[in-house]
Amino acid sequence: MDPSAKRAIYIQYIVGRLTIFAAAPLVLLAIKIAGYRVKNLEAVRKKVRRLMSEYPGPWLVCANHLTLIDSVILLWAMAPVTRHIARFDQMPWNVPEHMNFNRQMLVRIACYLTKCLPIQRGGNRDAVLSILEKCAWILQQGGNLMIFPEGTRSRTGRVNTEDFPYGTGRLFLNTPGCRVMCMYLRGEGQETYTNFPAIGERFHMDVEECFPRTRLKGLRAQRDCAGQIVRHLAAMEAAYFASL
Template sequence: MDDPIKQSLDFQENMGRLAVLFTAPLLFVAIKLAGYRIRDLKQIRRQVDSLMRRHRGPWLICANHLTLIDSFILAYAMFPAYRYMIHFHLVPWNMPEAMNFSRNLVVGGLCYLTKCIPVTRGGDRDVVRQSLEKCVRLLEMGENLMIFPEGTRSRTGRVNTRDFTYNVGRWVCNIENVRVMCIYLRGDGQTTYSDFPRFGEKFTMMVEQCRPHTRLKGLRAHRDCARQIIEQLAGMEKRYFAARG
């Protein structure tokens, strides 16, 4: 039986694979032109690579969220561009807010080619449901998915431990063999949320595996696992500020 969701995802991935010789260098050049730097970049990449070698997937990559381009900076930091060009499956799928990128056809096209599944927060329920179904299917296929559990950019500049989505918890509970990678990313000058980091920003990035577990059932289990992921991100944030003094 034909599976329209899988066909759609396969087509998008194949198009992205054809375009990666253009999109991967473009990401590298954009990061360099913006003057962005990441502390201990080689060590971070070794850490990510080690985790992904020990478990080939699926990975649910959960990060804090402060700017519109967090997912692109994270992708740059996780692997060098040439690795994406050789091993396109390493490019994580992600879920940007549709309104932020769909207004410009060029930007929307680049997002499509870099494995984005746009979602409109609070939008039409059927459309949102279809996007979430794609995410479930990707994880079931062993693909890696990057998501911001807070659901939106933090308005306080800190990880929001009160209002967060339960989707990550539901996927952890319901999809076999999913593992969770928590990533905390913050620029030195990032005091609150913004569209873009400042020019020449220097970032600190922390990577940890999260192992949520629960004895609860149903929605309470989903909420509990999502809470554990958010609390791990909040703990990483606390250590970040403690290290800065």
């Protein structure tokens, strides 16, 4: 990867590290003001902590996608603010859609400080590949990365197992030692995709490790592994609805 791109990531990491003392409590405050709750928060945090202490990384954190702030809710649910501050290195990088990232200066700053690398989905192929290259490099350095394997918010409100990109499989296969943590997040009142969850929403969240395996090679292997991850999320979703 281009040395200037590596330098930019280092600088972003250091600036984020220095400001996480302010950024994390502010994000928590915003979540509290919105009244968001995760009903099994302690169990989720315990499981994430156990997985990350058993294996420090690289983790590819793969979640379903229904709202623009899924990654914010997921990050808050993964660990308490104190842990985000103490273990900023474990906090996953994530890849928001450039249009969402770019809407307001405050959002841009918040995203920059919380390890976001904006991507323009369906945009210039070189730009997309450049972000994927950065993601791969972060994973290869032992960093963690949060990604939405469906590529976009599900238009049906259910995990889309038919039409998804294969970048997740590529990142997984190109990172020796990479492990996959699947997260299923759903607001109890969330019927389909929206920009934001409803104020006061209560979320269900599950965390499971997924073990993609393939005997295929090249692009077929990427497609196979990405499919296994998406289907794992779909199975978590099915378990959620079966439990209602």
